[in-house]
Amino acid sequence: EPEVTQTPSHQVTQMGQEVILRCVPISNHLYFYWYRQILGQKVEFLVSFYNNEISEKSEIFDDQFSVERPDGSNFTLKIRSTKLEDSAMYFCASTGTSGNYNEQFFGPGTRLTVL
Amino acid sequence: AQSVTQLGSHVSVSEGALVLLRCNYSSSVPPYLFWYVQYPNQGLQLLLKYTSAATLVKGINGFEAEFKKSETSFHLTKPSAHMSDAAEYFCAVSVRQGAQKLVFGQGTRLTINP
Numbered sequence: 001e002p003e004v005t006q007t008p009s010h011q012v013t014q015m016g017q018e019v020i021l022r023c024v025p026i027s028n029h030l031y032f033y034w035y036r037q038i039l040g041q042k043v044e045f046l047v048s049f050y051n052n053e054i055s056e057k058s059e060i061f062d063d064q065f066s067v068e069r070p071d072g073s074n075f076t077l078k079i080r081s082t083k084l085e086d087s088a089m090y091f092c093a094s095t096g097t098s099g100n101y102n103e104q105f106f107g108p109g110t111r112l113t114v115l
Numbered sequence: 116a117q118s119v120t121q122l123g124s125h126v127s128v129s130e131g132a133l134v135l136l137r138c139n140y141s142s143s144v145p146p147y148l149f150w151y152v153q154y155p156n157q158g159l160q161l162l163l164k165y166t167s168a169a170t171l172v173k174g175i176n177g178f179e180a181e182f183k184k185s186e187t188s189f190h191l192t193k194p195s196a197h198m199s200d201a202a203e204y205f206c207a208v209s210v211r212q213g214a215q216k217l218v219f220g221q222g223t224r225l226t227i228n229p
Contacts, residue, residue, distance in 0.1 A: 004158075033216065043159070043205060045216040046141060051215075059165060091158060106159040108150075 002026040004107035006020050008054030013082055021077045021110045032075045033093040033104060034067065036060070043091065049075065080087045082114045117142045119220035134193040136223045138180075138206030143185065146208045148189040149217065150180055153203040160161040162204075167187060176200070185224045203226045 005024045013019050025032050034046040047057040049067055066078045075094075079086055089111050093104040122137040140146055148165040163174025170182045177197075180191045189206060203224050207217040 007211040035217075042221045043217075043219040044209075045218065048216055058216075093159075103149075103161060104162060105161075 001092055002105075004092055004094055004105050006090075006107035006110050008110060009108065010111045010113070012115065014027040015084055016081050017080050019082055019112065021079075021090050021092075021112070023075045023077070023107055024073050025075055025092065025094030026096075026105055026111035027073070027106075029096050031055075031095045032067075032069070033095075034077045035091045035093065035106075037091065037109075038085075038088045046077070046090075079112075082112075084114050087112055087114045117146065117210060117218045118153070119206050119218055120207050121204075121206050121220035121221055121223050122167045124221060125224045127228060128159055128196050129228045131195050134178075134196045134200065134225065136191040136204050136206075136225065138191065138220060139187050140189060140206070140208045142208055142210055145208050146210055148173065148180075148182060149207045149209070150178070150189075150191050151205045151207060151219075151223075153205065155202075159205065162191070166221050196225075196227050198229065201225055213218065 007022045032049040035043050045058050047061045047067055048055045064080045068076050074109045089109045091109045092107040095104045117166050118141045120139045150162040151159040152162050153159050159169045160180050163172045165172050165182045173179045178193045180189050182189050203222050206220040209215045
């Protein structure tokens with residue numbers, strides 16, 4: 001069964017460093033998303049991406065964040081200069097066409113720890 | 116804007132007992148509603164979804180949920196809890212088709228007592 005994969009599973013970084021979180025969405029999906037979940041809190045939307053551009057972003061997704069689909073398979077989230085408060089679980093998700101009623105398939109997540 | 120409220124951050128039931136996890140939503144347009152489950156150290160798995168067809172929706176692992184527009188609710192139930200149901204459950208809402216985001220509730224941690 002197709003699934004969304006994410007690497008690495010755990011990333012530890014120093015404050016101020018750049019990190020890139022990687023995701024491989026399901027191959028025929030068209031819409032891609034990043035969400036984050038700070039420990040003990042709810043899952044929050046960060047950004048959605050369609051047709052090689054951002055379609056919506058939240059207030060959390062400031063200039064420190066960027067997304068890219070560098071090739072036909074990967075979808076990346078870059079944080080330019082990490083802050084302590086960026087420590088969270090980051091989930092990638094993808095969905096196919098609108099006929100799927102936005103059933104989003106989630107990856108296992110990357111736990112980011114900023115020291 | 117859409118929002119979701121899950122009543123009860125922790126719910127504890129005995130094995131074999133009824134599971135009821137509450138979810139109320141707010142949306143200015145007809146919503147799509149979802150329940151996701153998260154097992155420890157894992158991602159989010161879709162349990163079931165409401166997409167404006169039948170108001171009683173059946174999902175995986177014996178769970179079901181009923182959409183009640185008048186109450187703006189989408190409560191999740193299971194007649195008989197199993198130990199393997201212990202997990203975090205998230206209710207989520209989205210609107211319109213296309214690349215729309217999911218808005219999640221705070222989550223409810225379900226504990227099953229033997």
